[in-house]
Amino acid sequence: MVLETGTHSPWISRLLGSFGHQVIVANARKLRAISENESKNDRHDAEMLARLGYCHPKLLSPIQHRSAERQRDLNLIRARDTLVRARTMLINSVRGLVKSAGGRLPPAASEYFVARVSTAVPAELRAAIQPLLQPIAALTVEIRGLDQALEKLAERYPEIRILRTVPGVGPVIASAYVLTLDRVDAVAHSRSVGAFLGLRPRQSQSGDSDPEHNISKTGNLYLRRLLVQAAHYVLGRFGPDSALRRWGLRLAVGGQRSKKRAVVAVARKLASFTRVKFFRVEFFSKWPKWKRLE
Numbered sequence: 001m002v003l004e005t006g007t008h009s010p011w012i013s014r015l016l017g018s019f020g021h022q023v024i025v026a027n028a029r030k031l032r033a034i035s036e037n038e039s040k041n042d043r044h045d046a047e048m049l050a051r052l053g054y055c056h057p058k059l060l061s062p063i064q065h066r067s068a069e070r071q072r073d074l075n076l077i078r079a080r081d082t083l084v085r086a087r088t089m090l091i092n093s094v095r096g097l098v099k100s101a102g103g104r105l106p107p108a109a110s111e112y113f114v115a116r117v118s119t120a121v122p123a124e125l126r127a128a129i130q131p132l133l134q135p136i137a138a139l140t141v142e143i144r145g146l147d148q149a150l151e152k153l154a155e156r157y158p159e160i161r162i163l164r165t166v167p168g169v170g171p172v173i174a175s176a177y178v179l180t181l182d183r184v185d186a187v188a189h190s191r192s193v194g195a196f197l198g199l200r201p202r203q204s205q206s207g208d209s210d211p212e213h214n215i216s217k218t219g220n221l222y223l224r225r226l227l228v229q230a231a232h233y234v235l236g237r238f239g240p241d242s243a244l245r246r247w248g249l250r251l252a253v254g255g256q257r258s259k260k261r262a263v264v265a266v267a268r269k270l271a272s273f274t275r276v277k278f279f280r281v282e283f284f285s286k287w288p289k290w291k292r293l294e
Contacts, residue, residue, distance in 0.1 A: 002053035002060065004028045004045075010065040024053050026060035029218060066182040073153060074179040077172065080146040081222060084110075087139040094121075094132050101125055111140055150175050166273050167242040168230040173223075177274050180223045190275045194268035197224045215264060224267075231266035235259075244269055 001021045003009055005028045013023045026049060028035070033052075034045050052059045066074070091113055098105050101122060108116035114137045121129050153175050154160040163174035181187065187196045194200050197220060202213040217224070233239055235248045244266060252262035 002026060002049045002057075004031070004034075004049065005063060010068075010071060013065050014068060024057050024060060024062045025065060026052070027063050030061035064182075066179065070179050070182055073156075074176070076146055076149055076153075077176050077179065078222065080143060080150070080172070083139050083143050083146070087136055087143070090132050090136050090139070094129055094136075097125060097129060098122065111144075114140070147171070163274050166270065167240055167244055168234040168270060169274060170230075173226045173230055174274075176223050176226055177271075180220050181275070187275060190272040193271040193275045197227070197271055199224060199227070199264055199268040199271065227267040227270050228263060230270055231263045234266055234270075235262060244273070 001016050002024045003012060004026050009025055013025050016023045031048075031052075034040070034048050037044060037048070049060070065071075087110060091110060094117070095105055098121065101124070103120075103122050103125075105117045105120050114133050118133065150171050154171070157175070157178050159178050160171070160174045163169055163177060164171060169177075181193075187193050195216070198216045198218040200216060202216040204211060204213065231248070234242070234245050235252060239245050247269075248262045248266040251265055252259045
């Protein structure tokens with residue numbers, strides 16, 4: 001059975017597999033023969049998938065979906081991300097309304113935004129801003145609850161606790177990394193994780209022509225964004241001193257373009273370092289007990 005990646009492909013592939021079928025999930029981003037077909041329709045797409053699956057399944061760049069249990073755990077992280085983005089949008093709206101009236105709210109972390117700025121809101125704007133402060137406070141409570149749920153994931157996935165020892169990697173990034181990659185053999189080598197997550201420059205070499213391009217931005221968007229945020233933290237003023245930070249700061253010398261390249265390079269290194277930790281945990285846990293005692 002051959003199908004393309006999509007919203008329902010994890011559920012359908014697991015369902016078909018439970019019936020005893022061999023299921024191949026084709027990577028839709030790699031199938032230019034389908035997406036750029038001049039006569040594209042469902043019938044032609046199905047025929048093309050069937051022909052490629054029969055002749056050479058590797059041409060489909062097949063992927064393997066994670067288990068239903070890990071998918072449920074990953075949904076916790078995605079739900080948290082949705083709540084955080086909603087809270088950020090509301091906070092920016094509050095600050096914009098106050099700024100348009102000639103005022104300015106004091107700096108405050110998102111978790112303590114309501115308690116810090118409630119008394120600083122101008123009297124003439126309270127009627128408009130109070131309805132925004134209430135959902136911000138409610139979202140903060142929900143986010144804290146999900147943070148507690150993420151902390152409990154380390155009890156079921158011991159790799160998460162180990163990955164958090166990497167500089168700049170916290171519980172959210174470690175959990176997202178483990179649940180997204182799902183298994184060690186998802187990427188053959190540690191140096192390939194950056195390309196797997198779209199942190200490698202896109203290539204279009206042909207003969208003597210080898211132009212420079214931006215990163216490919218393939219792979220998991222959310223995990224790539226988390227790694228870039230971690231790179232900003234490592235290179236920022238609050239980042240702890242480490243060999244990775246010193247290496248990144250050397251790359252950042254030379255202007256804004258160099259800083260952007262340094263952020264991507266550090267994010268790529270973080271992905272590689274984290275995969276090494278992941279591999280060591282998985283490899284060690286699979287050894288027989290008597291081997292580990294030696």
